[in-house]
Amino acid sequence: MAKLIEYARRFIVSVINQMIMMKKSLGAKTLLYPTPLCVIGTYDPIGKPNVMTAAWVGICCSSPPCIAVSLRKATYTYGNIMNRKAFTVCLPSEDYAKHADYFGLVSGRDVDKFAASGLTPLKSELVDAPLVKEFPVAIECKLHRFVEIGLHTEFIGEILDVKADESCLGADGLPDIEKIRPVLFSPEGRKYNGVGRFIGKAFSLGRELIKP
DSSP, X not given: OHHHHHHHHHHHHHHHHHHHHOOOOOOSOOOOSOEEOEEEEEEOTTSOEEEEEEOOEEEEETTTXXXXXXXXXXXXXXXXXXXXXXXXXXXXXXXXXXXXXHHTTSOTTTOOHHHHXXXXXXXXXXXXXXXXXXXXXXXXXXXXXXXXXXXXXXXXXXXXXEEEOGGGBOTTSXXXXXXXOBOEXXXXXXXXXXXXXXXXXXXXXXXXXXXX
């Protein structure tokens, strides 16, 4: 009897622990956290500079250095990239979150977004696409290839250069995330956040777990 009671007790404790630790299913959603708030720069068919907001953006290859941007066919930028075979990925600082958000609310078919926002387009020296002068970092890309996925088309751009304001560079001459102050986007909650506190050096923090 004592063994039966002990078995039952352990079983109940196991079930309770599993219930406590169980994660809730949220379904098949685009819930990678965080996603970057980026602005994609292109020229339209008549050479007018255009920008749009995008969050489905990420590095996809180291050699050659490439970045992937996923866009819907309905966007004005989709056609611009197809025509010009180039685009830029610009990173706004927190100071320009309002402007970047605006770029996603209106279409370049109807509005000159640079004129409306008061920001300044700069012609890239390397690709047929504009930069945003006021944003601290811009990545210049030539179209490497594109992949039709479903609702979105993934444009893979080969990175030809990264332009950065000197004011956002660290002592090592590289962009410093705390000086750039990029904006992070929460997809489901539709919220913008700034970068949080520093927690450790990459490729170093986990070494304490490596057994000798």
